[in-house]
Amino acid sequence: MIQQNDFSLKQSTLELFKKQFRQLPNIITRSPGRINIIGEHTDYNEGFVLPAAINRYAYIAVGERDDNLIHLYAVEYTELLVFNLNDLGQKKSSWTDYIIGIVDQLKQTRCKLNGFNLLLDSDLPIGAGMSSSAAIECATIFALNDLFKAKISKLSMVKMAQKAEHTFTGVQCGIMDMFASVFGKQNQVIKLDCRSLDFAYMPLLMGSKQMLLLNTNVKHSLASSAYNERKQQCEQGVAWVKEKYPEVNSLRDITIEMLNLMVAPKDPIIYKRCQYVIEENNRLLTACEALKKGDLVTLGRLMFETHMQLSKLYEVSCKELDFLVKQVKKYPSVLGARMMGGGFGGCTINLVETTAIPALVQILKPAYREATGLDLSVYAVGVTNGTETLINNTC
C-alpha cells in the first residue's frame, strides 16, 4: 500500500513536471518529514533529541535551463514564480523561501550554478510540526547537488539547510529537523547529540503499539518571534551562569543548583525556561534506556511529563494541544502523548495500542470539534529512510 503510494507520487511528480516545463526532469528527490519521540527544544541548547523520519515526503523534480532563471512551481499552490540566480532578492514569507534559501547557500560554495526549473509536490501537511520545511530544503539541496555535481557531503547539506532556514525564513532553528530528514533509517530512531553531532540508531520496538499523530490544524507560526525568544532566554540563562562558572557553554553543562544560584534571583521566567531544558535532557536519557528495554510504559509516562513541562515551564503549547493531551490521558490504551515540534499548534504525538486507534479516533474527532470548532486530522505514520534520489539522468 505504502509502496504503491510512493510510486504514484514519484510518477505524478514526473508527469506534472513534464506538463509544466515541457521537458523531462533530470533529477527527482524526496525527503521525509519527521517525528520526535522526546527531547523538544533541546537541539539549539546543545542537548539530545530522538527523532525519526516518517513516510510522508516532499518531492522535488529539477531540470536544467540554459539561462540564469529559476522557475519554481508548487503543485499545492498551482503557482509559478520566477527568480534570477544573480539577484535572489529577500525573504518573501512564501514556500519559495525554502528553495531560494538553499540556492543562496549553494551560491556561497565554489560550485558553478545555472538556472533551473523546479517542481515541488508533497504529501506532508504544512505547519503541522512534521517539518515540511526541512523536507523541502533537504530534497532541494540533494537535487541541486546532483544537478550541479557539487559533491557536497550529507552532513554539510544538513548544515546548509539549517543555515538556509536561519537566513531566509528568520527562524533560528536547531539542527534536528534537517538531520532527521537526511539521516532517517527505516524502523529506527536517531539519538542525536546536538553538540557533537554524534548519533546512534536505536530500533523503535513498538510491539502492539503505534505512534499516532493528531493534528490540531492550528497553524504554528514559528517565525513569529516566540521560538527565537525562547532561544534568547536560554542564552541569557547561560550567560548569567557563566558569570560564576566560566567553563559552561550551554544548558547542557548546567545543573539545577547552578540555576538556583545564578538565575533564580534574577528572573523567574528565564529560570523556568532553563529548568525545562535541563530536565528534558535528563528525561530523554531515561527514555532511551526505557526504549532499549522495550519499556513503553515508562516511555509513555515521560512523554506526558514532557508535555506538561512544555506547557507550564516552556510555555510553547496552546489550548488545542493541551485539550488533546488531556483527553487521551483518560484512556489506558494511550501510554503517552505530548505536543511535538516547535509548538503553538501542529501535532501531538501519541503512543497508542494499535487495536484501540479506530475507537479512540471516533471519540476524539467530535469532542475536538465541539471544544475548538476545528477538524482533527489523524496520521498513523511509519518510520522510514532519509532523503533519497529517485531519478538521476545527469550521469
Ligand code: GLA
Ligand atoms: C522546530 C525546530 C527544531 C526544534 C523543534 C523543537 O521543529 O525546527 O530545530 O527546535 O522545533 O524541538
